Amino acid sequence: MEWVEIEWTILEPDQRAGTVPPDTAQVPYVGRARGVTSGGPQIGDEAEIVTSSGRRLRGRVVTRAPGYTHSFGAPLPAWLEMREHIRTSVLEA
Amino acid sequence: MISTSSYDALMERREEILRQATGLDYGSFSDGPLVVDYERLMAATGYSPEDVRRIQRATGVGATPFLELRNVTRMVRSVSPPGYGARVFLKEEAANPSGSFKDRRASMSAHHAAKLGYAGIVAATSGNYGAAIASQAAMHGLRAIVIQETYDSAMRGQPEILEKARKCEALGAEVLQTTVGPELFFVLLSVLQETGFFNASLYTPFSVQGIETLGEEIVEDTRAATGRDPAVVLATHAGGGMCTGVGRGLRRAGATDAQLVAVSVDLRGLHMASDGDFNRKSFTTGHTGFSLPFTSWPDRVDVPRNAARSLRYIDRFVTVTQGSVFYATELLAQAEGLERGPAGNTSLAAALVLARELPRDAVLVVTETEYTGAGKTPWAQLSFAREMGVDVLAGPPSAEVPGERIALPSSLEQLAVSEVDLDRVRRSYVNAARRVVQRPLDARERSFLREDARLEADPEAEAA
Secondary structure, three states, X not given: OEEEEEEEEEEOHHHOOOOOOHHHHOOXXXXXXXXXXXXXXXXXXXXXXXXXXXXXXXXXEEEEOOOOOOOOOOOOHHXXXXXXXXXXXXXXX | OOOHHHHHHHHHOHHHHHHHHHOOOHHHHEEOOOEEOXXXXXXXXXXXXXXXXXXXXXXXOOOOOEEEOHHHHHHHHHOOOXXXXXXXXXXXXXXXXXXXXXXXXXXXHHHHHHHHOOOEEEEEOOOOHHHHHHHHHHHHOOEEEEEEEEEOOOOOEOHHHHHHHHHHHHOOOEEEEEEOOOOHHHHHHHHHXXXXXXXOOOOOHHHHHHHHHHHHHHHHHHHHHHXXXXXXXXXXXXXXXXXXXXXXXXXXXXOOOOEEEEEEEOOOOOOOOOOOOHHHOOOOOOEHHHHHHHHHOOOOOOOOOOOXXXXXXXXXXXXXXHHHHHHHHHHHHHHHOOOOOOHHHHHHHHHHHXXXXXXXXXXXXXXXXXXXXXXXXXXXXXXXXXXXXXXXXEOOHHHOEOOOEEEEXXXXXXXXXXXXXXXXXXXXXXXXXXHHHOOOOOHHHHHHHHHHOOOOOOHHHHHO
């Protein structure tokens, strides 16, 4: 049993809604979901997953054992300037 | 991939799918494409205000702390004219189970879906609402699917949205992520058809009724803390649900003199369905990309008629810059010891400006906070903005250009709001109505528009 992320094309560019702007109309509409699979598929393989809601979805495996990599970020110079002002005014108040 | 014929076939079945997925016969509240019997639509939930409180309390939703921001008030007074600088209070909505006011919205849908025997609930949202749906579904023993617009075509996702996906998955929901596009509605329909789950849309009467308690609590809390009614209540405006629900709650609690101010982050100039613009904004909700189109045509939603009709309730509409909201976020953390998510501080950013306009004994209430975490911090979002080619500079709000430059204010005096001309919004709504009806408006339609857009005169005169 393995936790993977799959991807599939929902709509090709020529199937997209008529209202989308030109840059969006040039690219496919793509879906991704995570779930449990078996058989040890490799990246790029077609696989079926069972999602947390119990649905079965098929697609290409894009990540095996996907985690979360979003972070707290890093400070930028303009942020530091704002922060210095806020520290000063908080201490003065 | 699906065939074009199945796409068209599904879109043709939308009314039927949505009726089955909400249990509401929207046709019975509508009279043509424009007129909706709004109070009958709101009453169609079958829940009284007392029922809503009881249902929410059963899952720990609502009755959140009401905090006076004493240090912020002191700082605002130091830049206000003598005798000015209102007392600033804040409703700590981050204390709801999933960390935002969205639990109030999700609570009624989840309760109703469980009562009617649906096996699960579905919502299309990239916001905190997903976590609220996941949390409420868990509490009610329902399955949950959150459909989230997440990535641009290079599969880059904003840290804030990635964090919301993580939270949904942590609470047991399936998260179906898509690239940019309005076809999200098609995905929603296909999931509803496949699963038979309840459509916990942000725009049903269940959702809006769930927010009314926030307006009522604000009045009760303000009276208890100060012995008076709030002079100004600030609510973030995206699709209009918070302004509508809070406005209804304020009225029910009898705070008829409280001015309700809608606040949105200014993202004018960015196209919300553009693959290239998608990641050039640091706010994924509560911005003008929703609030301007939704106020000028409320029925552009994932149910046949929108229960969030904010023009009925808002008295003033202002925008703030992204940089101003990051400023307010830092100030809330450092002056008040409350580290909260940036997007939930949109109204606070406007409060720092509007409090200066009010006398010292007046009370100004900010309606929300939201949880924070990795991805939902100024650092994470500003770093990502810079990776996407957006400049991040020190400067006043006037220096900000959505999608190109974020200006971080370097003093409280620099903060400012921009007024949105509500009469102009009302006229756009009337013009949109004309385009939809495609003939002169009849007497019923004109009367409805006067009520729905709070027009002072007959729309025939307004449009002229």
